[in-house]
Amino acid sequence: MARRQGDDDGPDIGTVVTPSAEFPPLNPEELGTLRRIGDRWRADQPGELPVDPALGRHGVRPTPTRFGRLAPIAMFRPDEPGELVATPPANLPGSRLGRALSRLRRGVLGPPLTSSAVLYERMRKLVALPILSSDLLSSVAYGPEALLSVLVLAGGGALGLSLPLAAALVVLMIAVGISYRQTIPAYPHGAGSYIVAGDNLGAGAGLTAAAGLMLDYVLTVAVSVAAGVHAVTSALPSLMPFTVPLGLLVIAVLLAGNLRGVRTAGNIFVLPTYVFVVALLGLLLVGYLRAAGRGFAPVPPPAVPAAEGLGLLLVLRAFASGAVSMTGIEAVSNAIPAFRPREWRNARTTLSWMVATLVLLFAGLTLLIHLDGLAPTTGQTLLSQLARLTFPTGPWYGVIQAATALILLLAANTAFNDFPRLLFFMARAGHAPRRFLHLGDRLAFSNGLVALSATAALVFATFGGHTEQLIPLYAVGVFLAFTLSQAGMVVHWRRHRGAGWQRRLLINAVGATLSGLVLVTAAVAKFSQGAWVVVVAVPLLVLLFHRVHRHYQALNAALALRPPPVAPAETGPAEGQPGPAEGEELPQQVRHLVVVPMARLNRASLRALAYAVSLGQPTLAVHIAPEEKESDRFREQWQAWGDHVRLETIVSPYRAVIGPLAHYLEALHGTAPELVLTVIVPEVVLRRRWHGPLHSRTEQRLRRALRELPGVVVTSVPVHLAE
The missing domain is CATH 1.20.1740.10 (Amino acid/polyamine transporter I)
Structure with missing residues (x-):
């Protein structure tokens, strides 16, 4: 109920629109569900992280590089234990156009406010x-x-x-x-x-x-x-x-x-x-x-x-x-x-x-x-x-x-x-x-x-x-x-x-x-x-x-926290409960199959394959060939590499790549709905925009196509060009 005229013992902070409005808090029911999920959470985590997440809190702060054009911050400063605070801009982006646009923006709008x-x-x-x-x-x-x-x-x-x-x-x-x-x-x-x-x-x-x-x-x-x-x-x-x-x-x-x-x-x-x-x-x-x-x-x-x-x-x-x-x-x-x-x-x-x-x-x-x-x-x-x-x-x-x-x-x-x-x-x-x-x-x-x-x-x-x-x-x-x-x-x-x-x-x-x-x-x-x-x-x-x-409403229903199933995670989901591929929140309920699409054997594809195997999950490599001859040639190269990972080739006589691969992954997931298919795509990162038309950008089209498949997670391993 709205506050009435007489209820004016002090300024009401609720009347102030703050940036936190973008992040509404959980209600008591959601907090209770979150606690029940936490009680069932089991994940093997090492005792120490391989890096200092405080970014060397007591050392010299690193300076920003190319990302100054994305986020106008100088870097971070320690505020409280476990908390970093982004500092205001100290310098302008490196490119001449970036500096001009930044000066124009600041001249028109003024510096940002906390x-x-x-x-x-x-x-x-x-x-x-x-x-x-x-x-x-x-x-x-x-x-x-x-x-x-x-x-x-x-x-x-x-x-x-x-x-x-x-x-x-x-x-x-x-x-x-x-x-x-x-x-x-x-x-x-x-x-x-x-x-x-x-x-x-x-x-x-x-x-x-x-x-x-x-x-x-x-x-x-x-x-x-x-x-x-x-x-x-x-x-x-x-x-x-x-x-x-x-x-x-x-x-x-x-x-x-x-x-x-x-x-x-x-x-x-x-x-x-x-x-x-x-x-x-x-x-x-x-x-x-x-x-x-x-x-x-x-x-x-x-x-x-x-x-x-x-x-x-x-x-x-x-x-x-x-x-x-x-x-x-x-x-x-x-x-x-x-x-x-x-x-x-x-x-x-x-x-x-x-x-x-x-x-x-x-x-x-x-x-x-x-x-x-x-x-x-x-x-x-x-x-x-x-x-x-x-x-x-x-x-x-x-x-x-x-x-x-x-x-x-x-x-x-x-x-x-x-x-x-x-x-x-x-x-x-x-x-x-x-x-x-x-x-x-x-x-x-x-x-x-x-x-x-x-x-x-x-x-x-x-x-x-x-x-x-x-x-x-x-x-x-x-x-x-x-x-x-x-x-x-x-x-x-x-x-x-x-x-x-x-x-x-x-x-x-x-x-x-x-x-x-x-x-x-x-x-x-x-x-x-x-x-x-x-x-x-x-x-x-x-x-x-x-x-x-x-x-x-549909989004909130899909993202709402669900109580964990009663059955033990190791024996699969309880009857009537959604399977892991539908988004369970317990790590012990998620079973992986990592799939790496391979166009050719080069540095980008081998790097993606190495990343996939390093995750310690079952891994499958998939190659789309336009004809039997290319399929046989790729298998020979695969054998020369050592055949360290299971390879499946798909012959696409009409030379389509995205469609056959997407349908294959959909069928693969249909045979084992409890699996989460993690598709790792190698991606070449271009330094200059005008280089874009010189490449087919198949990996981007593949990512867009696979996003529509339920139970499929798509990630990329970037390879940066020197020029």
Whole structure:
């Protein structure tokens, strides 16, 4: 059960995402099984190892060689008895290209951070506010315009409906904001829609919310970058032909900034958000002073011919379009573990600041646009029009446009913070690839960041960077997650009744109802405009998540520890127990047959054969010959060598090698399923990549083919070329 609001006696280390999440501990049942297996374990091990595993702990440490390009470490240092610690890089790889790439990587991302630094890579409120609110606050730059762009289809006279619709949206913002304020202390480990809906409504609802959130985050990046580039091209029309390259460049910069880690990303993105808020507050102040000079009399909007009739469907479409101003309101609840202690309290305070600022800016801009009689036009945003009208002279128009462009371009950073964290929680539950559990050099979820960037770049380029084509896809995924999260909280309060639970349930019920109404409205009203893509994509993503989870369930079942059989190992497996070839964990139950494929008698094959015989297990050599003549010649050479190992030759008149050998080994294993066939393959290791096409690489193809055979272990004995 999640920790409740009052349980705050100290910082909860469980709320911190650490690198150890990739290595979950064994549960008590698994530990008991492991002990029973250990009690039966018998293996003949010499008393002393032939080398010092401590790497000469009290001597001179060896220096790295070619493997510096694979693992950026200088070497190891002793830490505790039986434990070595990899040290940070001391020098660069040996090749010129390796040194250049290493310098570039370190220059862009910075030096790696230790795993323990994750406790300090968290945000205080003043840093978290701009990082997590950039998406929410930046949406006021295009949210009012999205609302008015639909109303203007009914003519200039319909623009007056913007005020009641804006009032309804303000009510929705406050209701959803208060709902999420309640969610945060109820789920202090991370209150994302995926977790809340899955915990209270079932796995299907959680995955549906996750699918909606993932689409939301991808579209957040695409829409924010598109709106930011549009703001730039509004001020500098000559850049219009470069819309797509500019947007892709911004996505790359955002990726690089976030790969540097949470704190560094915060330092990069803090200033633009605060500058934008201050610039808009200045715009509102001057704009309302100008309106007060004329007694707040609204200027009539321009005469715009009606393209559609004014009806309920158009009004609902306008409301749903304006609701995109709320995207990002859930960001704080998703990122609770990224806050400093007390995590949930700091997150809730930050959310309150965000919602209050959103309401002030959205309501203030919508009313000021109405008072100044502005209408959407092609080629220039409404905010640009308002800034030109408010500041006809001086540098302030440029300042506002620059601040707007920056916040819109950086608004995508909210998605960069939350999307990888969502994938982390999904991967931890087995609904996403486990690679998303990994923390990179800078303790950022590098794989999730790259996945978000690549997907958003594809969407942005596909739609040509046009905001108006992307927004119809936006609201459905956003409010699907809102609705499921708030409905989940209603169930949560009914289950965990406490002081004031009925009031809290009512608040979340109101949030769920209003969010659900917007969801249905957006799905119906914008279905033909592109919302059908999200309606189709969500169930497909949920199906994909289920398939991933099914795979991990099968994997876990196959790798789960099994109790040892009752029968003694020497007499074979007990009845009903799996044989050794199926993966028993006791060494005395494993019976070997070592097989060495021999193409020709040379240094590589003899070395593999010597290695096989040194293991002290029964050994068989196998030769594939294209004709009887070659088979006889190889046997003569084998006799000249001394016939120290049993040889079996297979004649392959159609000159195939891999297929006949794989089928032979499969048949061999079928005659004695209790045996483990250890196939030792000689492999020539090339020093240069371009030498690859000069060799057939039969050993690699053989390894790939034999991996599919159960009860067969494939290993290789490398022979390194001097050049």
